[in-house]
Amino acid sequence: MSTTELTWFKSSYSSGSGDDCVEVAACPSTVHVRDSKNPTGPQLALDPAAWTEFLSRLA
Template sequence: MSTTELAWFKSSYSGTSGDNCVEVAASTNAVHVRDSKIERSPQLAVEPTTWSAFVAYATGH
């Protein structure tokens, strides 16, 4: 699956004014992260367990 075929969604922590938006898409082997306001934004891909640990740390869980 290419990253253009992924189902991207805006982070619930992104601002409502359209700036500072982070989009995330999950695939079988990775969680992809990109900046939505930059056309052809570079993407970060991490293992699902790494993403889960990051989210748990960021939300204090």
């Protein structure tokens, strides 16, 4: 599946004003992360365990 076919969602950690938004798209084996202001720019692709570890360190 290409990243253009993914369903992207704004992260709940993003600000509500529309600035500084992070979007995520989850697949069974990968969690994709991108900057909503630059959707064709660089993206992270993490396995679900790494994504869970990342989120646990935000709290």
